[in-house]
Amino acid sequence: MFCAEKNSYLQLVCAMEPRVINKAVDRAMGKKVLDLPCAKFHPLGLTSARPSIYAPHIDITRSRLGFGRVGLRLLNRDLHSPDYLIQLQAIHTMLDQVQISENAMFLINLNVVHRLTELLDSRDPVIREKVCIILTHLAGYYQGRQRISACPNLYFRLMWLCIRDKKEIRFAAAYTFRTLCRDRCACEAICKVDDLIENMLKIVQNEFTGIVLIHLKSMKNLFEYDPIVPLKANAFQVMFGLFKNSDPRIVSEAMECMSQLCKHDVGKILADKYDLTFFLRPYMKCDNYDVVMSAVGLLCYTTLTKRSKWRAKEVTRELTVTLMHLCHAPSMPLLQLRSIQALINLCDCPDIRKHVRQLWKRKVQLIMIRTHEEWDGTMETTSMGLETGHNYRTMCIELTETIKNDYGDNAEVVNVHSYLRRLQEKKNQLLKIIDSTPYS
Template sequence: MFCPHKNSYLQLVCAMNPRTINKAVDRAMRKTHIDSHTEDPAAQRLDSMQPSLYAPHVDITRARLGFGRVGLRLINRDLHSPDHLKQLQALHSILDQVQISENAMFLINLQVVYRLIDLMHNRNPIIREKVCLTLTHLATYYQGRQRIMSRITIVRNLMLLIMRDRKEIRYAAAYTLRTLARDRCACEFILKDPEVVENLLKMIKHDHVGIVLLHLRTFENLTEWDPVRPLKANAFQVMLTLFNDADPRIVSHAMNCMAQLCKHEVGRTLADEYDLNFVLRRFLTHVSTEVIISAVNLMAFTTITTRSKWRVKEWTVDMTKRLLLLCHTHNKPLLQLKCFQVLLNLCDAPDVRNHLKKYWEKNIEQIHIRTHEEWDGTTETTSYGLETGHNYRTMCIEDVETIKNDYGDNPYVVNVHSYLRRVQEKKRQLLRAINWKPYK
């Protein structure tokens, strides 16, 4: 049977119509308003409550059953039913029920993860896609990730779907892998697969834009955990070719991956060989703010070596002028922090330090750093609907530095006061470095 209010199949049988019970309760409580759920026919409800996509073979006028823990046990059991239609209906119901945290935790305790992993090789593409979507929701819970990571075959199954299946299933599998890679412990688990890095690099070069963005986010988290394997797989050259992509989102994420590679000594050596700072010059004037932030973040790692500092001396005037102009964007504290760090790295070169001391010292002192009342605690650069102010509440936007403490199991918390104190301290370090004189 099917419940139209939850857009899910139900497996229990009820002797009495629940609408009759609802009418009796309303009469006993002497309610004057009319509940559209209890009226006949059953489809008389508000348009906003109507599910946009019904499950297959559904007649919404014949829904009579209620949901409960017993029903969850039965649909979990029906995942391996020999009846193909009943199996598809059970999977559709589980995908809907995992949206509710209480039911998701109950299904995790019922070992639903193991049943879903067994269905990843099903011949029906609809089942494969819905399995990936359900695992993605379960992976947002700590208990769900623990159950998923207990099966090493999950990574191999996801990689087979990512490399060989149709694009809709490739997107769903890439989203599941990216959700798992957000956890540092899961990164170690994923890297146990000997070919995961090489396969991701292959698909990054030859796939659709949306799937490539998911792969780049996954690759960034894996590279942060272990940069050696990506460097051995020529990830530096692959990311360098993505700098010329037409989509600014791909360019930004490729730079973030490159920044993780340049944290390693070999990555910084390759950056000097390919003269990466010269390549990044044109991105400092890019139209996209995200690309500028990613480029400056990458330069914070590529300007550490002595060879890079000597190379930057050839265009000291243009480089310092552009970086100081970006330092005055006080509405982007993250951009200010990275620009200060790049200038601080360049101050190790005496010529750059003397140039800043002679022409730009007063300008640096006048750089405005916003107060905590002027900042909402997020580095989101788009004009999305944020709730700002002293209550420090923001909407749950993915991959945004927020100070909301209840977003997921591992939120990326930003303390406004300490963050701005860090920006101010970086500014003082830059002024101290400009006035620093070597021993004679």
């Protein structure tokens, strides 16, 4: 029978009429007996008890799926049922079951990814959208990403959905890519797909804002893994064009992608050619915090070449005043770290180093760094940060966690003590560079 609270078909085998059981339970609980299944979705019911997406064509007399291991096996089999109604019911029920980690792992072991990959070519847009959402949930598990990486055709079909399908399905497929790109093994498989990076660069130029934002987050991880392929596809010019976008979120993510490209020697040459050190000056004074953070992070890579240092000497006072102001932000340690690193790069130029030593040495010594008791590892106080408390070393909260290790097996794990120690070391390094003198 159909359970309105779970939006799933619970009963596997029942010797009694399911409607009789429902009526008996309702009478024992003192509820009014209603014959229509849709009456369960009464507007006065609890919002949390009503599913957000209702299963279509509810027919309690045809319900055969259950929650147990046997029911999940039947659910996996019914994904390719010749009966369209049974197939649609199986998709909706599986979307509910993958929310439970035990059932999701069992379905992954049943090779459900291979069956879902074939359903991406379905003619029904409802099935295509729900399959993308299910794959997103399965990609949250390491085993799920491994099974998805074993299906090279899946990436090609997802990219086809991102290019040609409806807006809702494009959004769901983009979010599936975003979840997969968090894993380096998946990034390796995605980068091997022909013309995938080129297609993503075309999409971000003519797509809706929300979808572009998700694709930029995916490309940031892809560019970090292999910047050579995007550089050959003119990704630098595309990201540079997004700097003029009206949405600050897109500008911030484009700068983060550009930072990954500037790690490569070709990216540094292009940064000098486009004069990014001069171009980033107004963005460092922007009202949006994310844009300032990304601009200073990009400046850390654009000021590594000799040409950029001598170019920055023309606006020494403006750059040093802005960076020194950003260094005195103890509530934002990541911004402090990036600003100090940019000053260290600029102080390689003797004229800039002399200017900083004469005017700003005392100000550098007064830079305040928070202690680990004063900082919970997040850039802002949120309800999510308050709930996690001191578990921030093992928990990962997207868009809230701000620090990660540069190397090691646990690169994504937050370590506040080592991060603050690194920030103190950078401050001491800046003071040491300011006091140094060139060889005679």
